[in-house]
Amino acid sequence: MKIVLRVMGHALYQRITKALASTKSPFPRAGTEGKLINWQLVPLTPPFNSDYVENPTGELSVVIMEAQDLATIENLRMIERRESLHVRSKHGLTQEITPVVMVLGKEIPAAELLDMPEIVFDWLTEPVSLDDLVRRIFASLKRNQRLRSEHGYGVLTLLPDSRMLCYAGDTAQLTASEVAVAELFLNHFGTLIPTEDIHLLFKLSGRSTEGSNIRVTMFQLRFKIEAVTRCQFTLTNAYNSGYVMRHVNAYDSKPPAPTLEAWQETAKYDYLPPIWRPGSGSLS
Helix, strand or coil: CEEEEEEECHHHHHHHHHHHHCCCCCCCCECHHHCECEEEEEEECCCCCHHHCECCCCCEEEEEEEECCHHHHHHHHHHHHHHCCCCECCCCCECCECCEEEEECCCCCHHHHCCCCCCEEEEEECCCCHHHHHHHHHHHHHHCCHHHHHCCCCCCEEECCCCEEEECCEEEECCHHHHHHHHHHHHCCCCCEEHHHHHHHHHHCCCCCCHHHHHHHHHHHHHHHHHHCCCCEEEEEECCCEEEEEECCHHHHCCCCCCCCCCCCCCCCCCCCCCECCCCCCEC
8 A cells, every 4th residue: 555645845744754763753654454555655746736636546645735825825725726627527527636635834824714725625834743734634535535436435536537336445347338337426416417407328328318329328337336236225226216326224124024924733633524315315
């Protein structure tokens, strides 16, 4: 398990380097289920640019960025808007953005932090406690759902770039059509998606809008969702209305009741039934 720390700030970079080399480092050596953590430090040269938060390989990474004045934050906000780092990519899929943890100087007033850029997942002020920094690094990865999806935290997550559906450490490979549909349902979890909207999604993506094609895609996606989540999540078809992604209710997941049988022994009699004789007119 490798975690890449991209650090902007010479003094902070040197301090983290010394901490990682220490035998009593606040940076843990083992993560969930005993997996070893390999910390990798990458220095970043000011000023900040969008390449620092792009993550085409999908690695576990966090940017730790020093900001001694408001101009640094404003520059980050301008780059975020210009590069559209917080919106959808040209393929209609959410971009893989590395979360930013910002280290702020003492002179920055708290009132100025209400409009932080969206890619800043957390921040702390000088003097920096490395123990606090480590907690915020892991919190940012969890908020970004990367640590959850890849290391068993049990959240249903879609990684569009690799077309992987992840849950509690298990994964399922999706097709391009299934990725677009899965993203729609995850963004509107528990909400009924009308059939017309799904039809429009297929049309805009240049795929066949035949009813059979949509039904097959929905069936395959439902099968993969139930397989990767062990039937904790499912897609439900509302007749002539649409589909909804939801948790499986308790009564849905109960095993079937054992088969019950009702039976009764035939009554036994200790005498012979009367016999009718021809011509006698009576039973004897």
